[in-house]
Every structure is written in C-alpha cells, then in structure tokens.
Amino acid sequence: PVWATNADRSWRIATAWTLALTITDLTVCRAHRLSTGQWEQLLALSARTGIRLTLLCNGPIPPKTRTLLNTL
Numbered sequence: 001p002v003w004a005t006n007a008d009r010s011w012r013i014a015t016a017w018t019l020a021l022t023i024t025d026l027t028v029c030r031a032h033r034l035s036t037g038q039w040e041q042l043l044a045l046s047a048r049t050g051i052r053l054t055l056l057c058n059g060p061i062p063p064k065t066r067t068l069l070n071t072l
Contacts, residue, residue: 007041011041011044011045014045015045015048015049018045018049018051019049023049023051024050024051024052025051025052025054026042026045026046026051026052026053026054027054027055027056028042028053028054028055028056029056029058030056030057030058030059031055031057032057032058032059032060032061032062032065033059034055034065035065036062036064036065036068039055039065039068039069040068042055043072
C-alpha cells in the first residue's frame with residue numbers, strides 16, 4: 001500500500017487529522033507487535049497533539065522497545 005512506503009508523510013497526515021478532529025485519547029491494542037519505530041512515531045504523535053496514548057501489550061515487549069521505554 002502507498003502509506004507503507006510513505007511513512008513520514010502518513011504520520012504527518014495522522015497528526016493533522018488528530019488535531020482537526022480534536023481526538024483526545026488513542027488506545028492501541030497488541031502494541032507489543034509494533035516495531036520500535038512505530039512506538040517512536042506514536043510517542044511523537046502524542047507529544048505533538050497532546051493526546052492521551054494508551055498502548056496495550058499482551059505479550060513480551062521486544063528488547064529495543066523496552067530500551068526506548070526506559071528513556072521516558
């Protein structure tokens with residue numbers, strides 16, 4: 001799909017929609033399956049928009065992602 005090869009643009013669009021629709025909460029299920037880069041993008045989205053981000057993990061968190069979380 002187009003969005004997969006244009007990730008940076010897709011995240012900018014997601015940020016714009018989040019702000020335009022005044023979304024205040026975002027919950028992501030199965031977040032343990034996301035890449036570290038995707039976690040970084042979600043955290044950046046939260047920082048840029050002020051949304052309350054909830055990441056639900058139903059399995060082990062990958063080591064690289066755990067390292068990222070330790071920096072928060």
